[in-house]
Amino acid sequence: MWQTVTAGLCQISTNSMNKHLWKESAACKDFDTNLFFDKYEETPDIRHGVDSVCLKCPVAATCFAVGVSQKEYGIWGGIYLDKGKISREFNSHKTKSKWSEIWQNLTMR
């Protein structure tokens, strides 16, 4: 199911994506980049803090699309990816309602 949603998001977002311009609007623009990669795995406080930032991000859908299409790892669109696929391990703290918020954020902007 998520593969279908992901493919749709990638098509929409990459169609309107200017190579790096979207990063200027990122909610994480002034944050330590490591928080969205290795540090995300360190403590629950960091994970929840990063999750909250991504939920307020106006370019989350584009971010997610880039992460998937470039087979990235780390947080992209509020979801931890491992080689462009959703990581079960590093998203396991997310509740059903959190996933609902994330998908809404990725599809409603």
Ligand code: SF4
């Ligand atoms: S979704 Fe999260 S990681 Fe992606 S640009 Fe926005 S704040 Fe940064």
